[in-house]
Amino acid sequence: MKEISQILSYTLPVLYLAVLFIYYLIFSGKNKTLENKTTLFLFLLLSFHSLEIVLRHVSLHTIPLSSAHDAWSFLAYSILFVYMIIEMSLNNRGSGLFILTLAFFFELISSFYTNWEPETNELLRNPTFAIHASMAITGYTALSLSAVYALMYLLQNRNIKEHRLGNLYTQLPPLMYLESMSIRSVIIGIILLGIGVLLGHLQAQKLIGDFWPNDLKVIITDVIWILYVAGYIISKIQHWNGKKMAWLSVSGFMILIIGGGLIIYFSNSFHRFF
Amino acid sequence: MKEFIPVGLFGISHHTASVEIREKAALSEVGQKEAIQEITNSFRIDGCFILSTCNRTEVYISSEYVQVELQLIRKWMDTAGQLNCFTDDKITYEKHGADAVEHFFRVISGLDSQIIGERQITGQVRDSYETSHKMNCTDNVLNRLFNFGMQVKRKVYNDTFLSDGTVSVSFAGVELARKIFSDLTDKEVLLIGAGKTAELAAYHFKEKSVRQINVANRTLSKAKKMAKELKGRAFQLNELSEALQQADIVISATSGKSFLLDNTIIKPVSKKRRHKPLFLIDLAIPRDINPEVNHIEGIYLYNLDDLHSIIKVNLEKRKLEIPKAMVIVREYIEEFRQWISTYAISTVIKRLKEHLEIIRIRELERFRKKLPSENIKEIDGLTQSIINKLLRQHIKLLKKNKGNPEQYQQQLDLIQNLYKPDND
Numbered sequence: 242m243k244e245i246s247q248i249l250s251y252t253l254p255v256l257y258l259a260v261l262f263i264y265y266l267i268f269s270g271k272n273k274t275l276e277n278k279t280t281l282f283l284f285l286l287l288s289f290h291s292l293e294i295v296l297r298h299v300s301l302h303t304i305p306l307s308s309a310h311d312a313w314s315f316l317a318y319s320i321l322f323v324y325m326i327i328e329m330s331l332n333n334r335g336s337g338l339f340i341l342t343l344a345f346f347f348e349l350i351s352s353f354y355t356n357w358e359p360e361t362n363e364l365l366r367n368p369t370f371a372i373h374a375s376m377a378i379t380g381y382t383a384l385s386l387s388a389v390y391a392l393m394y395l396l397q398n399r400n401i402k403e404h405r406l407g408n409l410y411t412q413l414p415p416l417m418y419l420e421s422m423s424i425r426s427v428i429i430g431i432i433l434l435g436i437g438v439l440l441g442h443l444q445a446q447k448l449i450g451d452f453w454p455n456d457l458k459v460i461i462t463d464v465i466w467i468l469y470v471a472g473y474i475i476s477k478i479q480h481w482n483g484k485k486m487a488w489l490s491v492s493g494f495m496i497l498i499i500g501g502g503l504i505i506y507f508s509n510s511f512h513r514f515f
Numbered sequence: 516m517k518e519f520i521p522v523g524l525f526g527i528s529h530h531t532a533s534v535e536i537r538e539k540a541a542l543s544e545v546g547q548k549e550a551i552q553e554i555t556n557s558f559r560i561d562g563c564f565i566l567s568t569c570n571r572t573e574v575y576i577s578s579e580y581v582q583v584e585l586q587l588i589r590k591w592m593d594t595a596g597q598l599n600c601f602t603d604d605k606i607t608y609e610k611h612g613a614d615a616v617e618h619f620f621r622v623i624s625g626l627d628s629q630i631i632g633e634r635q636i637t638g639q640v641r642d643s644y645e646t647s648h649k650m651n652c653t654d655n656v657l658n659r660l661f662n663f664g665m666q667v668k669r670k671v672y673n674d675t676f677l678s679d680g681t682v683s684v685s686f687a688g689v690e691l692a693r694k695i696f697s698d699l700t701d702k703e704v705l706l707i708g709a710g711k712t713a714e715l716a717a718y719h720f721k722e723k724s725v726r727q728i729n730v731a732n733r734t735l736s737k738a739k740k741m742a743k744e745l746k747g748r749a750f751q752l753n754e755l756s757e758a759l760q761q762a763d764i765v766i767s768a769t770s771g772k773s774f775l776l777d778n779t780i781i782k783p784v785s786k787k788r789r790h791k792p793l794f795l796i797d798l799a800i801p802r803d804i805n806p807e808v809n810h811i812e813g814i815y816l817y818n819l820d821d822l823h824s825i826i827k828v829n830l831e832k833r834k835l836e837i838p839k840a841m842v843i844v845r846e847y848i849e850e851f852r853q854w855i856s857t858y859a860i861s862t863v864i865k866r867l868k869e870h871l872e873i874i875r876i877r878e879l880e881r882f883r884k885k886l887p888s889e890n891i892k893e894i895d896g897l898t899q900s901i902i903n904k905l906l907r908q909h910i911k912l913l914k915k916n917k918g919n920p921e922q923y924q925q926q927l928d929l930i931q932n933l934y935k936p937d938n939d
Contacts, residue, residue, distance in 0.1 A: 274674045401695060401815050406825055411680070415697035416792065482790035482813055 246296040247357070250310075253293055254352050257317065257345040260286050264337040268412050279334055283325040290318050301357070312378060313351035319382040320344040327422075335412045336419075339389045347385075373440040377462065380434025381497065384469065387426035388494030391487035394419040398484060420483040423490050427473060434466050461500040469493055520612040520855050521561070521656055523581035524619070525589055525601065526573030529629045532606045540600055542567040547646060550574075550592070555652045557591070558584050562654035564647035566622070568639045570629055575619065577656040581611050616660065616851055620844045623664040624671040625678060632677040632833045637668050659854060667847045674843065677836040680829030687822045688796045689719045692764050695794050695815060704728045705762035706745075707755070707776075708769035709737040712798050716766045717745060731758050733769070759784045764794045767803040777805035785811050796822075860913055863930050867909060870934045871902045 260282050266272040267279070294315070324340045327333075393413055400410040413419070441459065446452040453459075472489050475481075481489070527540055542550060547565045554563045560578040567573075574592070578584045589601040589609070600606050610618050621627040623640045644661045647653050653661075672678055681690045689699075696702055704720050706713045709732040717728050731750035732738035738749035750758040752775065759765065759780070769775060776795070785793065790813035797804040797818040809816040875898050886894055909930065916923040 270676060273676060277673070397694075401691070402809065404817070404821055404824075406828065410694070415693060416695045418697040480789045483792075484812065 242296060243300040243357070246293065246300045249289070249293040249296060250355055251352065253290060253314070254345070254348050256286055256289060257321075257341070257348045261338070261341050261345050264334065264341055267334055268338040268408075270408050270411075276334060279337065280325065280329055283321065283328065287318070287321055287325060290314075290321065294318065308356055309354040310351045310356055312374070313347050313354065315375070315378050316381055316385070317344040317346075317348035317351065319379055320347065320385060323382060323386060331414075333414050335414045336390070336393055338412075339393055340386065343385055343389055369440070369444060373437055373444055375437075376433055376440060377437030380430050380432075380437050383426045383430030383433060384497060385494060387423045387430060387490045388497075390419050390423035390426060391490035391494075394423060394483060394487045395491070398487075416483070420486065423487060427469065427490060427493075431466070431469050431473060434462070434469075438462055438466055458504045461504055465493075465497055465500050468496060519859075520616060520852065521577050521579055521581055522575070522615045522619075522660060523578070523585045523609070523611040524573055524575045524615045525585050525607055525609040526566075526571055527600055527606050527608075528571035528573070528627070530627075531608060532600065536600050536606060537570065537572065539598060540567075540572040540596070541569065542572060544646065547643070548650065550595070551647050551650060551652050553595070554588055554591075555650075558588055560584055562647075562657040563652055564644050564657060566640055566643040568636070571622075573622070575615070575657065575660075577654050577660075585609055585611075613848055613852065616663075616848050617844060619660060619664055620667045620847060624668045624840060624844070626671075626837065626840055626844070630682050631830070631837070632679075633682070634672075634678055637665075640664065655858065656855070659858070660851065663847055663851050663854075667844060670843050670847075671840045675836045675839045677833055677840050680825075680832060682826050682829050682833075684819070684822045684826060685716045685719050687825045688716060688766065688798075688817070689723055691796075691815075691817060691825075692720070692794050693723075695792055696763060699723045699725050699764075701726050702763040703761050704764045704766065705750075705758050706730045706741070707752075707765065707767040707803060708732060708799070709734070709741045710768060710770070712768040713766055714741065716768065716796070716798060720764065720766075721745065725764070729758060729762070731755055733771075756780060756784055759793070760787055762793065763791075764796070766796045766798060768798040769803055770799070771803060772801060774805040775803040776808060778807055778811070781808040781811055781814060785813055788813070798822075859927060860910075863913075863927060863934075864906065864910060867930065867934050868902075868906060871905065875899070875902055 263275055263279065263282055267275055294311075297311075320340060321344045324337065324344070327340075328337065394416060396409065397413045397416050397419060400406065400413070401416065438459075441462075442452050445454040445459075472493060476486055476489055527537060529537070532540070542565060547567055550565055551563055554560065554574070554576070558576075558578075559580050560576045562577040563575065565572070565574050574588060576584060576588070589607065592601045593599055618627070623637055625632045625634060625636055628636050640661075644653065644657075648658070681687045692699060692702070699720070700723075702725050704717065704725050704727070706717050706728060709730055713730075721728060727747050728742075728745040729747040729750060730738040730742040730745065731752055731754065732741075733752050735749060735751050738751070742749040748758075755776070759776075765776075767775060781793075792813050792815065795804055795808065795814065795816045797816065800819060802818055804816060804818070806816065806818075808814050879895065879898060883891070913923065913926060913930075916926055
């Protein structure tokens with residue numbers, strides 16, 4: 242079973258890339274016939290990824306999301322899942338190329354951290370850990386999506402403002418839709434990440450008796466969450482326009498990515514307390 | 516050897532005739548019905564329908580004598596309508612068989628339209644066909660041709676970009692507004708100027724159910740009159756700042772000689788609106804809005820030239836899609852040809868069956884008095900059984916040679932000739 246799980250893990254980034262290529266063909270206006278088949282491709286990819294997650298944890302006898310590989314891969318998985326719902330409900334594929342690029346990027350990162358030895362940390366054996374981790378990762382997903390929508394907003398704003406009405410303009414969704422999706426995703430991200438962070442702290446308090454554990458990942462996540470909350474409150478008070486809000490979201494995402502990179506660079510384990 | 520396709524058409528269109536000739540040749544709905552009835556009753560045809568729009572008048576028929584009958588109908592059309600265009604080969608085109616099928620598929624999918632890819636033509640073809648169908652003047656061949664045509668249209672729309680992007684100036688404004696605001700139902704439009712241009716542009720936005728359309732004009736009475744029609748508010752030009760604060764879309768089309776809107780007006784308005792998006796469409800020549808306002812955050816300005824360039828680009832894109840659409844058209848011509856081939860067998864067999872049945876009944880009647888009355892039922896069954904066995908042999912032979920088109924067609928022609936109604 243371990244071998245099958247390994248094959249699936251290494252195949253996943255390739256499959257993400259293949260689906261991304263299909264979206265590129267649609268986006269570039271080279272193939273319109275593929276438009277009606279995208280949901281099927283997304284569903285197949287999602288099913289394949291679900292199978293990979295299940296097999297990996299059955300073969301390693303670990304609980305889900307206990308390693309850096311799991312976290313990055315689940316981030317890609319949840320982005321894919323949320324995007325599929327958005328596409329099915331709005332019947333718009335314009336954002337697919339951008340959002341799936343992000344999902345592919347995360348899946349690719351995850352493949353660099355593939356570890357076939359199960360994590361042994363005390364905290365990770367607790368079954369409520371999965372709830373904390375999935376809430377936090379779903380929060381990260383929402384914040385990542387917000388940044389992608391914000392980026393698309395900036396591109397579309399430039400297109401309309403500078404009368405660049407080419408293929409990019411045609412394929413991207415309307416400006417106000419992008420703005421509202423970006424803001425909504427930020428709010429959802431702040432709430433979910435907030436719950437995830439709080440659950441993590443409560444768990445740490447219960448298991449190691451320390452509400453603020455000395456863990457780089459915890460510190461960075463707390464800082465990122467506070468920055469997002471502060472940024473959002475300031476933007477509301479100052480009545481920032483769509484463009485400023487979009488830059489805020491993109492900047493927040495950059496901090497998020499740098500934070501994630503720092504965690505992985507400095508810690509040998511996904512949750513290693515100093 | 517290809518199957519004979521019993522379809523033909525003749526007509527005039529924007530490709531061949533001037534608008535004056537097209538106007539004369541156009542038929543009203545009543546005129547179409549009268550012509551269909553007359554053609555069906557007076558000529559050797561199995562089905563007919565007439566497509567008459569501002570850009571074309573075309574008569575489609577299905578008949579075994581397509582070429583001869585088309586010539587006769589053309590003459591009749593000219594005589595009945597007191598015209599001389601349908602007999603003029605320079606103006607009127609005539610197509611038969613696969614060429615006629617291709618032409619129909621091109622027309623229904625917008626490939627033959629003046630504005631390539633326009634969708635209105637599909638509805639017009641459907642209406643024309645349905646008019647004739649309701650009068651029982653279409654046969655299986657024309658019914659099938661129409662069904663295939665609708666499939667071609669659907670595939671062309673779905674698989675190519677032939678009908679994508681707007682190609683009308685006033686609608687280009689609406690499309691741009693939708694790319695900014697997404698939903699227009701809660702948006703407010705402000706018209707500056709109460710002339711025809713502004714009115715036409717307002718009409719497109721009204722179609723998209725915008726929340727309100729207000730009018731600002733130099734002469735308040737004119738603004739009030741138009742605002743009343745559009746169920747909006749009227750403003751004078753010196754109240755523009757107030758009107759702009761509520762608006763999301765501004766259409767300016769006055770005949771003024773200088774800029775009506777510039778940074779001095781738009782900047783404070785934009786600040787008060789907290790840089791909420793404001794889409795400005797300047798349809799006036801000379802322009803009403805100073806282009807410098809486009810640099811202000813949240814302001815999106817488009818003038819007439821910008822809208823024209825959008826249309827030009829869209830038309831170019833549509834032209835590039837023609838080869839892709841033609842591949843689909845050719846694919847369906849082949850499918851139609853195959854259907855005709857199968858249909859021809861069933862028609863021949865039906866005719867054969869009818870022919871033999873007539874002979875059987877006639878002969879049975881002739882000998883009825885000489886035959887024993889108690890055995891009539893058995894004799895009836897026996898003759899039916901003989902005919903069925905004979906028919907089975909014919910069907911078997913036709914089906915056996917279906918893979919060999921030449922031999923198959925020869926046999927089909929032979930059977931068709933043998934059992935023609937006049938050979939009885």
